[in-house]
Amino acid sequence: MAEVTLQNACKTYPGGFRAVKGFDLRIADGEFVVLVGPSGCGKSTTLRMIAGLEGITDGTIAIGGDVVNEVRASDRDIAMVFQNYALYPHMSVERNLSFGLMRRRSHRSRLRALLSPDYRRKMAEETEAIRQRVGEAARMLGITGMLDRQPRALSGGQRQRVALGRALVRDPRVFLFDEPLSNLDAKLRVEMRTELRVLHRELEATMIYVTHDQEEAMTLGDRLVVMNEGLVQQVDTPTDIYHRPVNRFVAGFVGTPAMNFVEGEVLPDGSFRSGGATLSLGDPFRDVRPGKAVLGVRPSALLPCESGRGWECRIVAVEHLGDRVDLVLEWEGDQFISRVDATREFAEGASLWVEPGSGEGVHLFEADEVGRTLASR
Amino acid sequence: MNQARSNPGWYVLLLLGAVVMLFPLWWMLVVSLMTGTEAKQSMGSGDILPVPRSLEWTNYAQAVREVGTEPWAGFLDALANSIVVTVLVVAGTILSSSMVATAFARVRFRGRNGMFVLMLATMMLPAQVTMIPLFLLFRSLGWVDTLLPLVVPAFFGSAFFIFMYRQFIAQIPEALFEAARLDGCGWLEIWLRIVLPLCRPVTAITAVFTFIFVWNDFMTPLIYLHSEEQATIAVALNSFRTQFGGIEDVHLLMALSVITMVPCVVLFFAAQKQFIEGLGSGAVKG
Numbered sequence: 001m002a003e004v005t006l007q008n009a010c011k012t013y014p015g016g017f018r019a020v021k022g023f024d025l026r027i028a029d030g031e032f033v034v035l036v037g038p039s040g041c042g043k044s045t046t047l048r049m050i051a052g053l054e055g056i057t058d059g060t061i062a063i064g065g066d067v068v069n070e071v072r073a074s075d076r077d078i079a080m081v082f083q084n085y086a087l088y089p090h091m092s093v094e095r096n097l098s099f100g101l102m103r104r105r106s107h108r109s110r111l112r113a114l115l116s117p118d119y120r121r122k123m124a125e126e127t128e129a130i131r132q133r134v135g136e137a138a139r140m141l142g143i144t145g146m147l148d149r150q151p152r153a154l155s156g157g158q159r160q161r162v163a164l165g166r167a168l169v170r171d172p173r174v175f176l177f178d179e180p181l182s183n184l185d186a187k188l189r190v191e192m193r194t195e196l197r198v199l200h201r202e203l204e205a206t207m208i209y210v211t212h213d214q215e216e217a218m219t220l221g222d223r224l225v226v227m228n229e230g231l232v233q234q235v236d237t238p239t240d241i242y243h244r245p246v247n248r249f250v251a252g253f254v255g256t257p258a259m260n261f262v263e264g265e266v267l268p269d270g271s272f273r274s275g276g277a278t279l280s281l282g283d284p285f286r287d288v289r290p291g292k293a294v295l296g297v298r299p300s301a302l303l304p305c306e307s308g309r310g311w312e313c314r315i316v317a318v319e320h321l322g323d324r325v326d327l328v329l330e331w332e333g334d335q336f337i338s339r340v341d342a343t344r345e346f347a348e349g350a351s352l353w354v355e356p357g358s359g360e361g362v363h364l365f366e367a368d369e370v371g372r373t374l375a376s377r
Numbered sequence: 378m379n380q381a382r383s384n385p386g387w388y389v390l391l392l393l394g395a396v397v398m399l400f401p402l403w404w405m406l407v408v409s410l411m412t413g414t415e416a417k418q419s420m421g422s423g424d425i426l427p428v429p430r431s432l433e434w435t436n437y438a439q440a441v442r443e444v445g446t447e448p449w450a451g452f453l454d455a456l457a458n459s460i461v462v463t464v465l466v467v468a469g470t471i472l473s474s475s476m477v478a479t480a481f482a483r484v485r486f487r488g489r490n491g492m493f494v495l496m497l498a499t500m501m502l503p504a505q506v507t508m509i510p511l512f513l514l515f516r517s518l519g520w521v522d523t524l525l526p527l528v529v530p531a532f533f534g535s536a537f538f539i540f541m542y543r544q545f546i547a548q549i550p551e552a553l554f555e556a557a558r559l560d561g562c563g564w565l566e567i568w569l570r571i572v573l574p575l576c577r578p579v580t581a582i583t584a585v586f587t588f589i590f591v592w593n594d595f596m597t598p599l600i601y602l603h604s605e606e607q608a609t610i611a612v613a614l615n616s617f618r619t620q621f622g623g624i625e626d627v628h629l630l631m632a633l634s635v636i637t638m639v640p641c642v643v644l645f646f647a648a649q650k651q652f653i654e655g656l657g658s659g660a661v662k663g
Contacts, residue, residue: 051555053555053559073555073558073559074558074559074561074562078559079559080555082552082555083552084550084552085552086550086553086555086556088553088556088557088571090574090575099560100559100560103560103561103566104561
């Protein structure tokens with residue numbers, strides 16, 4: 001296993017499009033890092049640059065301390081699991097698993113084997129070792145009974161396991177995952193997520209995982225790298241990303257349902273005025289410099305309150321989630337979502353007063369395009 | 378589609394079409410089994426539905442024996458030449474066309490699209506235009522009256538099949554090529570181990586089309602092959618026709634035509650499944 005370091009890694013395509021703009025990150029040996037962001041944010045390009053499938057325009061990428069900018073993909077000692085599995089359709093599962101290893105072995109020894117008994121013996125030993133590794137990986141992933149089958153005879157989940165197995169047998173320094181679960185149904189996705197976590201714990205391997213699904217990212221990663229428009233927005237643990245987002249983009253991207261945003265003004269006394277309503281936010285918002293700002297409130301922190309205290313909203317829709325209810329609210333042309341306990345009945349079309357609660361999940365951001373965080377609670 | 382299937386009118390129309398298409402084949406078979414006198418009478422009377430009084434299977438042996446100046450040898454030489462040329466041309470066309478198509482479909486290089494268009498443009502060029510320059514080229518190489526001018530060009534690809542392979546290869550997911558690269562394959566190995574096995578339907582079409590074309594090709598061997606020992610079966614058939622071309626021996630001409638046709642028919646039926654599948658997938662994916 002190895003650490004991976006990216007220093008000012010850039011990717012500019014012919015035509016001038018800059019997909020990745022100065023990516024800096026150090027991934028520790030054995031760490032599980034998830035690159036997350038919306039489509040087109042540059043996360044897959046970054047992964048492919050690490051894999052060696054895309055050239056790097058500027059900066060350096062190092063694996064295990066060695067700069068690999070000019071090293072061929074096959075010589076980087078990495079394994080990659082693709083979104084659409086990328087299994088060779090004309091080969092059996094066993095051949096899919098062993099293909100990479102066999103290819104490396106046969107490259108040098110096949111011709112000489114005809115001449116030398118020593119080489120023949122060595123080749124037979126290598127073949128046996130490969131067979132054992134394939135068997136081990138298959139047992140680990142529960143696909144032993146499928147080794148003779150063709151990929152087309154497998155379900156989506158089984159194919160994904162084979163794709164994982166193909167990476168496992170290589171015993172690489174770094175595992176790369178490019179949205180590997182996005183073709184699976186929701187239930188299987190959750191199961192495979194758990195299996196991946198267990199696998200990571202067992203192998204203690206360096207893993208870099210790309211997804212656009214923030215829930216998947218939160219559950220899998222030791223650290224998340226949130227990206228947007230080719231730039232790293234924040235690198236942190238899932239909890240810190242959720243509770244202490246550095247800007248409005250991160251705050252809005254992470255969390256389901258998404259954070260509610262209200263444009264307004266911070267008054268000298270630390271309260272927040274928007275439209276006809278003024279809210280007293282308390283600490284730590286008192287220290288924020290007065291001026292235009294954007295208030296962000298997590299749906300779980302936007303709570304019903306007494307009349308006359310917060311915003312008087314109209315309930316547009318009531319979405320029941322079992323023990324909780326999502327209320328879609330409308331206030332002065334803006335829509336909010338409030339997540340509350342299902343202990344109370346709400347009627348669509350009725351009026352409801354809500355305000356940010358006194359607990360976590362309330363943030364103030366700058367009103368400009370970047371929307372840097374001014375204060376969080 | 379289902380409505381068309383259930384309409385008997387369509388079946389009648391298809392049946393009529395089949396009769397028209399099969400008539401020459403049936404006529405050839407029937408005449409090949411007649412005696413010389415019968416065939417002559419049938420031709421003279423203008424009877425379009427002749428029926429042989431007895432089946433003269435010996436016509437086939439006689440026709441084969443009579444090819445060329447030496448009994449049996451003329452036919453066997455021609456058969457061997459045709460097999461060698463056809464097998465090499467089929468192999469050459471498949472290998473070169475799929476390799477070039479892989480480059481056009483997947484390898485990024487400067488001027489790729491321009492070169493592809495240029496390659497396609499060669500399809501617009503009638504074969505007759507290149508006939509004389511090619512003859513001069515091969516004559517200067519000393520290849521006239523050898524099989525080389527028939528075989529070597531196939532190893533430089535065929536524009537039509539390159540196009541067909543390229544369209545098919547373009548549909549193979551990019552991730553497969555990337556996985557192969559990570560597994561340590563270079564382009565040559567990707568072509569050999571990934572592309573060729575996946576292109577089986579296109580390869581079947583290429584093989585069948587090329588086989589039929591080369592087996593029946595008359596013009597190219599006629600231009601380059603002069604001696605009897607080098608003749609292919611199509612050329613041998615022609616010399617046979619001029620030797621016995623009168624109405625007298627039309628039954629022998631038909632018998633040899635049937636023998637010549639057999640490999641094409643057998644190949645077509647053997648590769649039928651792949652062939653139809655390939656035509657379908659080509660149409661949809663292309």
